[in-house]
Amino acid sequence: MRWGRIRAIAVKETIQIRRDTRSLIIALFMPFMQMILLGYGVSLDIKHLPVCVYDREGSQNSQALLKHFQASEYFSIIAVLKNYREAKAALDSDRCRIVIAIPHDFSQKLSDSGGSTVQVLADASDDNTANIAIGYAQSVVDGFAGNLAVAAQGFGGSPAMQNQGVDLEERVWYNEDLDSRNYIIPGVVALIMALVGALLTSLTISREWERGTMELLISTPVQPSEVMLGKLLPYFAIGMLDAVFCLVFSVFWFHVPFRGSLFALFFTTSLFLVVVLGVGFLISAAIKSQVGASQIAVLVTLLPTSLLSGYAFPIDQMPPLVQGVTYVVFARYYVTILKSLFLKGSGLEDLARPVLAMGIYALVVAFLAGRAFKKRLD
C-alpha cells in the first residue's frame, strides 16, 4: 500500500465531489433537509390513548378527575373497571395501554393534606408509550389540582403486579421533557449518517465504470485497497462534518440535551462511518451503474435503519424474531449509543458492548471493501 497513490486518489475524488452538484447536495443539503423533515415531521406524541379507569373511591372529586382525563386529547376512557384483577387483564390483553387507578382515600388525603396520589398502571414492556403516557397523566393531574401526584406502576406481564412497581422518576428521567423529539433526534442523526454515507460512496466506483475511466485506472499498478482508502477518505471527512452539523443542529435548534462525552460521540461515529462508507463502497463495486447502486444503497441503509434500528420503534416491542434480526442491523448499535450519549450521558465504558459490535462490523466491512473490486474486465 502506497500513501502517494492513496493521496492521488483522495485529491482526485475531492475535486470531483467539489464539481459534482449531486454529491454536494447529498453531502451538504440532505442532512439539513432530513433534520428538518424528521425532526418536525415524525412525532411519536400520543393522541387518544385507550385507557381504563378504576375508581376506588367513587366520589365527586374522583369523578371530576376522570372527566379531566376524558376531556384531555391524550386519552380516551374505554372501560371502567372494578378491581385490580380486571386492570391486569385489561393490560395483559392489550385492551388498553394504561390504567388510571384512584385510591380509596383520594378525597380524604386531598382535604387532609392538600395533596393526593393517582396511580397509573402501565404495561412496562412498552417503555416509550408508557413513559409518554405517564407524563401526560401527570400533566392532566396537574391541570386538575396543583399538588396531585402520579404514582406509576408497571407490569411486565408478570402476575406479581404489585412487585413490579416502577418508579415514575426513574423511568422518565432520561427524557424528562417527555418530548418525543428528544427520543427521535439521536436516531435521526444515525439515519442521516447512514443515508448520506452510503449514497455518496455508492456512486464512486459505479461512476468510474459508467464513464469508462475505470478501464484506465485498473490498467495502472494501483491496488484495490489503495483505491478504497483514497476514495473513502474524503467521504469520511464529509461524514464527520455532517456529524458535527447534526450534533450542533440537534442541541441548538431542537434543544435535545447532549449529556455524554464528545470523544465517545466522535469515536463511535468514526466506527459507524467506516461501516456505512464501506457498505456503500461494496455496493458500488458490485453494481456497475450509478442509478442501480444508489437505489440499492438507499434500500440497504434507509430501510433497516429506519425500521429496525430502534430509532423510532423500540426494539423491545418487536416480535422476538424481528428482534433477532435487529442484531444484524449495524445502525442498531449506533442508535443505542447515540441515545445513551445524548439522553443518559453514558461514557464509552458503559457502551462497551455496542461499541465492540460496531468495531467488529467496521473491521469486517473494511476488509471486504479492500478487496471488493477486481482489476479485471471479465
Add this chain to the structure above:
Amino acid sequence: MTEVAPKEPAIEVENLVKRFGDFTAVDHVSFQVERGSIIGFLGPNGAGKSTIIRMLCGLLTPSEGRAIVSGIDVAKDPETVREHIGYMSQKFSLYGDLTVMENLRFFGGIYRVPRTILPERIRFAVTMAGLEGREDSLVSTLAGGWKQRLALGCAILHRPPILFLDEPTSGVDPESRRRFWDLIHSLSEDGVTIVVSTHYMDEAEYCNTIALINRGRLLALESPTTLKKRDLGGDLLSVECPDIGKAISLLEGQPGILDIAAFGNAVHLLVDPAKVSCHDLEGRLTTAGIPVERIGSIEPSIDDIFVRMVGENSPQGGAG
C-alpha cells in the same frame, strides 16, 4: 523489476484465445513484437483488436495461450506488467471533470513518478500535447485531438517501455491524426515498443509490422511493404464512374470478376486477366448506361489487400 535482455522481444504471444461464452473473440493468435518497433492491429469492427490488447494489459484473462509482456507472464504477474506499460483505451478515459493539470498530477501520483521529476514530466507532456495555456481547462471541454494527445501524455508519464494504444486516432481530424503519428514515431525512436490498433488503412503504412486481424484470427503479420506485394491472384483495376452502386450490381459475380469493392468514388475490381480486360469492361458498363470516367490497372494498396483477405476470411468467402 525484470531487466529485459536486449534480444528478447518486448511482447511474445502464443496461441492466445479468448472466449466469451461460446463466442470466440480471439482465436489462437501468436506473434512477437521487437523492442522499439511499432505493430499495428488492423481489422474491421469486432475483429478482436481490443480484446487482444486488453489481455496483454492484464485486463482480461486469456481462455487459452500465453502472453509475455516485457519478459513477464501477464497471467501470472499482471501487477508487475502494469508497471511497465502505458495504456490508452479505445473509449476516452481520462477524467472529464478534472483539468489537464489535475489529470496529469493524478496519473503521476498513481504511477508514483518521483516528486522531483514529476513537474518536468508534466511539462513535457503538456508541450507534447500542445496544451500550453490550457493547463487549467476542464478536459471535457477539449477537442478530440487534444484529448487524445493528453491521454498519450498521461500514459507515458512513468516512461513505460511498452505502450498499448487502442484506436487512439478514431474520430479525430486528419491534421491531429498526423500529429499523433509523429508523436508515436518519436516515442518509437526513443526505444518505446508500441502496439496500436486502427481502422485507418493509411495509418498502417506508419507501422513496422501490420497484424491483419479478422474474426479473431491473425490473417497476416508482415511489414506494409511485404503486405502490399502479396499476390492477390489477379489484376487490380480501378473504375471511376458516376453510379458506383449500379456498376457493382452489374458486375458482381460475372465471369472473370474475382472481387469487387467500392473505394470512395471508384470501384476496385480484382479480375482474371485471361477473361477480362479494361477495354471489355468499359464496353460493358457503357452499354448498361454507366459512363466510365476513368479506368485503369493499379498497384494494390493495403486497403485492397485488406478487403481481399478479409473477404476470403468471411463466412461467405466472397466479396467483402
